[in-house]
Amino acid sequence: MIVCDDHVLYLCPKGVWGGNWKVTLENQCALRGTSVVLKCEYDYPFGNIVTVVRWFKVQQVSGNRKLLPLSDLPSPPDFTYIGNYRGDCKLNVNNVQPADEGEYAFGFTATFGGFISQRYAYLSVKELTTVVQPSTVTEGGTVRLTCSSGCPQPVEAVLFKDGQLVLLSVFRARIEDAGRYYCVGLFGQKTVRSASVALKVHYAPKKVNLTMSPSEDIIKGGTVAFTCSSDANPPVTQSGYSLYRDGEFVSSGQNHNISDIQPSHSGRYHCRAWNSISWRGSSLINSSEITLDVQYRPMNISVSVDPQPVVEGNSVNLTCSSTANPAADNYTWYKRTETPISSSMVQVGSGQVLSLPSMGASHTGFYVCRVRSSLGGNNSTEVMLDMKETLHGSHTLPVLAGIGIAFFMMLVIVLLLFCLLKKKQPASPDTKQTDFSGIGSSSEDPYDTVYANVQMFPSSPLPVATASQRDSHCDAPKSHEEVTYSTVTIKTRNLRPPSHTNNSGASHDSRSKMSKTDISVIYATVTKSS
Structure with missing residues (x-):
C-alpha cells in the first residue's frame, strides 16, 4: 500500500483477473517559456474501466518523497491532461518555468483497482x-x-x-x-x-577633443579653462590626460585652468589621451590643436631718436614702438612745456613717427608718445631731445681752417722770397755792375731764373710771423717745430751780347746798358704734403 495523498489510498493489487498494471514515463527537457509534453502510457488488466486519472509532482518532505497532486501545488502551473482513459496519459505543460522542474508521477483508478507509477519522469527546465x-x-x-x-x-x-x-x-x-x-x-x-549578453570592445582613445572656454576674445588678466575629452573603452582616467603648449608639457588631468591669463600663455594647445590600449602601434592619441591668443592693450612702449647725436638744422625722427594685440592703431605725440608756475603736455603730432625737418632750439625738451588700440592706451616714458653740437659751427670750422692754412702758406712763401732777394742783392750799384760785366761774354740769356720748391708738412700748424720774426728768419732760420723748410734752386744763364765788333767802346756801352736794364725773374713752386 502506497500513500498517494492525505485523502485517497490506492490499492495496487497485481494480477487481478490475469492482467498487468503499469505506467511508462519519459524524461523531458524544455526551454523556459516553451511548452512541453510529458509522454506517458499506462496499462491495466482486462475487464477494468478507468474512472480516475491523476498526475502528481514528487515533493521531498523530511527526506521522504511525497506525491502531491498538481491541483494542490501552491502555484499550480498551466498543466493540461491530453491523454485519455484507455492507455494514453500525456500531460502538456505550457509556459514552462524553472519552478516546474522536478519529478512527476502518474496514477489511475479503475473498476477493480488502481495503480501509481513506480518510476518518475524528470522534467528539466533550461x-x-x-x-x-x-x-x-x-x-x-x-x-x-x-x-x-x-x-x-x-x-x-x-x-x-x-x-x-x-x-x-x-x-x-x-x-x-x-x-x-x-x-x-x-x-x-x-x-x-x-x-541578452553584452560584448565589450576595448579600444584606444578616439575623438580626442580639447575645448577652451571662453573660446575667443581672451583678454589679459582673465580666466581660461581647458577641458580634454575622448571616446575610449575603458574610459581615460584623470591621469591619462595631458595638456601641451607648442609641444611642451603643461599639466596632467582632464581639466586645466589659468586664472590670470598673460600674453606669455599664448600658443597652440593640444591634449593627449591614454588608456593603455594601442591602435596601429600607438597608445598616445593627440587632439587637434587650438590657438590661445591673449589680447592686451599697448605695452612695452619705447621711443627711439634717429639720427644720433641731434645736430641743429638737421632733420630728426622720433619713432614710437610697442607691443599690442590687436595692433595699435593710434599714435599721439606730446611735448612738455614748462612755465614758471606750471608744467603741461601739449600735443605736437600724430603717427608712429614724429619728424622734425630742421632741428632748432625750440624743439628741445621732453617728448611722450601715447599709443592706443581698441582695448585702451598707454604712454611711453618721457624722452629728452637735446642738441649736442650746432650745425653752423661744424661746417664753418673746416672752411676757416682751410683759409687760415692757405693764407699762412702764402705768407711763408712771401717771407722766403723776400729773404732770398735780400741775400742775393748787391751792396751797391757799382758792385752789381761789376758782377754783370764779369759774365758779359756769356752766351746765355741775360735774365736770371730762380726756382723755389717749398714743401709744407701739416703735422703741426704754423704761426703767423711778426715783423721781428721775419728778420730773424731771414738771417738764420733755427730748427723749430713751426719752421717750414724749402729748397731753392737758382740757375744763372750767360748774357748774350747783341753782336761782336771791334769797337770796344760800343761793347762796353752795350754791357753797361744791359746791366741797367737787367731784371731777375724768380719762380716759386709750393707743394703741400697731403
Whole structure:
C-alpha cells in the first residue's frame, strides 16, 4: 500500500483477473517559456474501466518523497491532461518555468483497482543561452557567437544585436560591434528568446577633443579653462590626460585652468589621451590643436631718436614702438612745456613717427608718445631731445681752417722770397755792375731764373710771423717745430751780347746798358704734403 495523498489510498493489487498494471514515463527537457509534453502510457488488466486519472509532482518532505497532486501545488502551473482513459496519459505543460522542474508521477483508478507509477519522469527546465566568446575583446580581436539550449534536442535559433539581425557568428571586433546580443529559437511550436549578453570592445582613445572656454576674445588678466575629452573603452582616467603648449608639457588631468591669463600663455594647445590600449602601434592619441591668443592693450612702449647725436638744422625722427594685440592703431605725440608756475603736455603730432625737418632750439625738451588700440592706451616714458653740437659751427670750422692754412702758406712763401732777394742783392750799384760785366761774354740769356720748391708738412700748424720774426728768419732760420723748410734752386744763364765788333767802346756801352736794364725773374713752386 502506497500513500498517494492525505485523502485517497490506492490499492495496487497485481494480477487481478490475469492482467498487468503499469505506467511508462519519459524524461523531458524544455526551454523556459516553451511548452512541453510529458509522454506517458499506462496499462491495466482486462475487464477494468478507468474512472480516475491523476498526475502528481514528487515533493521531498523530511527526506521522504511525497506525491502531491498538481491541483494542490501552491502555484499550480498551466498543466493540461491530453491523454485519455484507455492507455494514453500525456500531460502538456505550457509556459514552462524553472519552478516546474522536478519529478512527476502518474496514477489511475479503475473498476477493480488502481495503480501509481513506480518510476518518475524528470522534467528539466533550461534557458536558451547566448554565448559570446570572449565577452570582452580588444578592437580587431576575433569574436564567436553561439546559441545554446542545454537540451538534447537541437534548437533552431538566430542571433540579434540590439534588435538587428546578425549575419556572421564569427567576426573581427570593431567598435560598432559592441552591444547586447541574444538568440531567438524555435522550440516545438513555441518561439523563445534568450537573455541578452553584452560584448565589450576595448579600444584606444578616439575623438580626442580639447575645448577652451571662453573660446575667443581672451583678454589679459582673465580666466581660461581647458577641458580634454575622448571616446575610449575603458574610459581615460584623470591621469591619462595631458595638456601641451607648442609641444611642451603643461599639466596632467582632464581639466586645466589659468586664472590670470598673460600674453606669455599664448600658443597652440593640444591634449593627449591614454588608456593603455594601442591602435596601429600607438597608445598616445593627440587632439587637434587650438590657438590661445591673449589680447592686451599697448605695452612695452619705447621711443627711439634717429639720427644720433641731434645736430641743429638737421632733420630728426622720433619713432614710437610697442607691443599690442590687436595692433595699435593710434599714435599721439606730446611735448612738455614748462612755465614758471606750471608744467603741461601739449600735443605736437600724430603717427608712429614724429619728424622734425630742421632741428632748432625750440624743439628741445621732453617728448611722450601715447599709443592706443581698441582695448585702451598707454604712454611711453618721457624722452629728452637735446642738441649736442650746432650745425653752423661744424661746417664753418673746416672752411676757416682751410683759409687760415692757405693764407699762412702764402705768407711763408712771401717771407722766403723776400729773404732770398735780400741775400742775393748787391751792396751797391757799382758792385752789381761789376758782377754783370764779369759774365758779359756769356752766351746765355741775360735774365736770371730762380726756382723755389717749398714743401709744407701739416703735422703741426704754423704761426703767423711778426715783423721781428721775419728778420730773424731771414738771417738764420733755427730748427723749430713751426719752421717750414724749402729748397731753392737758382740757375744763372750767360748774357748774350747783341753782336761782336771791334769797337770796344760800343761793347762796353752795350754791357753797361744791359746791366741797367737787367731784371731777375724768380719762380716759386709750393707743394703741400697731403
